[in-house]
Amino acid sequence: MTDSSVDDVEALVRDEPAGSKMELRLWLRLLSCSNLISAEIRRRLRVDFDVTLPRFDVMAQLHREPDGLRLGDLSRRMMVTNGNITGLIDRLAEEGLVVREADPDDRRAITVRLTRAGSKMFRMMAAAHETWIHEMFGRLTPKTLDRLLDDLQALKVSAAGGLRGADPE
Amino acid sequence: MTDSSVDDVEALVRDEPAGSKMELRLWLRLLSCSNLISAEIRRRLRVDFDVTLPRFDVMAQLHREPDGLRLGDLSRRMMVTNGNITGLIDRLAEEGLVVREADPDDRRAITVRLTRAGSKMFRMMAAAHETWIHEMFGRLTPKTLDRLLDDLQALKVSAAGGLRGADPE
DNA sequence: GATTTTTCCTTCAAGCATAAAATTTCTGCA
DNA sequence: TGCAGAAATTTTATGCTTGAAGGAAAAATC
Numbered sequence: 001m002t003d004s005s006v007d008d009v010e011a012l013v014r015d016e017p018a019g020s021k022m023e024l025r026l027w028l029r030l031l032s033c034s035n036l037i038s039a040e041i042r043r044r045l046r047v048d049f050d051v052t053l054p055r056f057d058v059m060a061q062l063h064r065e066p067d068g069l070r071l072g073d074l075s076r077r078m079m080v081t082n083g084n085i086t087g088l089i090d091r092l093a094e095e096g097l098v099v100r101e102a103d104p105d106d107r108r109a110i111t112v113r114l115t116r117a118g119s120k121m122f123r124m125m126a127a128a129h130e131t132w133i134h135e136m137f138g139r140l141t142p143k144t145l146d147r148l149l150d151d152l153q154a155l156k157v158s159a160a161g162g163l164r165g166a167d168p169e
Numbered sequence: 170m171t172d173s174s175v176d177d178v179e180a181l182v183r184d185e186p187a188g189s190k191m192e193l194r195l196w197l198r199l200l201s202c203s204n205l206i207s208a209e210i211r212r213r214l215r216v217d218f219d220v221t222l223p224r225f226d227v228m229a230q231l232h233r234e235p236d237g238l239r240l241g242d243l244s245r246r247m248m249v250t251n252g253n254i255t256g257l258i259d260r261l262a263e264e265g266l267v268v269r270e271a272d273p274d275d276r277r278a279i280t281v282r283l284t285r286a287g288s289k290m291f292r293m294m295a296a297a298h299e300t301w302i303h304e305m306f307g308r309l310t311p312k313t314l315d316r317l318l319d320d321l322q323a324l325k326v327s328a329a330g331g332l333r334g335a336d337p338e
Numbered sequence: 339g340a341t342t343t344t345t346c347c348t349t350c351a352a353g354c355a356t357a358a359a360a361t362t363t364c365t366g367c368a
Numbered sequence: 369t370g371c372a373g374a375a376a377t378t379t380t381a382t383g384c385t386t387g388a389a390g391g392a393a394a395a396a397t398c
Binding site for chain 1: 189194202306321324
């Protein structure tokens with residue numbers, strides 16, 4: 001048993017309604033930013049390229065690995081479940097954008113990579129995507145941008161430390 | 170025609186790979202924060218209360234309106250489509266947490282409100298939710314918290330201005 | 339070498355979310 | 369009055385996502 005149990009008790013005893021409300025507001029604001037932007041990106045991917053965001057994300061990962069990725073690696077990188085990846089790759093393969101390849105050394109494993117068509121398609125989408133991001137983020141000053149990058153990193157660390165079952169070390 | 174068209178041209182002509190990369194990094198970081206936190210909240214809602222986040226969100230809206238809300242208002246507040254709300258309310262009604270009520274003045278409209286059981290359930294979940302948020306956001310200093318609140322507001326404004334079809338005024 | 343455990347992937351059932359089309363009801367207007 | 373159009377909701381088809389269960393292959397253990 002470590003000091004963490006003491007911290008827990010203190011956290012339960014301490015009541016700070018003001019601080020809690022601020023934290024809640026921040027969470028809601030973060031969520032609305034994220035949703036606003038991702039909804040717009042989804043919309044543009046659909047209208048301009050007839051592609052969904054998850055498909056785009058898969059292709060982005062594969063584009064960085066010309067030799068392909070195992071399905072398990074893909075699901076870990078995208079932080080989604082295995083079953084999800086199976087379906088996404090099914091659909092992308094139907095469209096001829098990716099191919100599944102058996103691993104000669106491990107018959108359980110399957111490697112996926114972009115086809116030539118998939119790679120070409122991704123490069124077009126990535127260029128558009130970058131300009132979209134600039135349209136939406138471009139009104140931030142470089143200073144604000146830097147600050148957000150830092151502060152969100154701090155938030156990420158804070159949140160990761162608050163995960164249930166997180167190791168307090 | 171305003172000065173904004175001039176800005177647009179300049180934005181197109183200007184090429185700033187460094188700035189664009191920073192913007193992309195910021196977007197990915199924002200997304201990973203948002204996903205990390207919302208995944209944890211979803212997990213805890215499921216484990217502790219056997220409830221999904223969308224259901225929790227609906228109940229949160231209804232809890233603020235004891236007289237109930239029309240389905241259309243609900244879908245606008247939650248920024249989701251009408252069809253989505255129909256299904257969510259179906260399921261919540263099956264569980265006895267909300268009730269649909271016909272509007273006597275407008276036979277097209279339907280008002281939804283929390284039942285007593287739904288209200289009780291929501292109050293329990295909301296209390297837990299607040300402590301979860303504190304566990305994840307509590308390591309941020311008040312200064313960082315304020316700064317994030319401001320900077321995310323600026324991002325929201327920037328992004329809203331970059332929506333396709335957005336009025337440049 | 340045989341048995342257990344782990345890893346990798348797929349399948350399944352349920353729920354969430356969207357866009358587009360359909361239904362019912364109301365409103366405005368000629 | 370009659371009727372065109374708008375508004376509120378539902379339906380439909382499709383796709384994403386999850387958690388849990390299952391099967392096949394590899395690795396670890398005895």
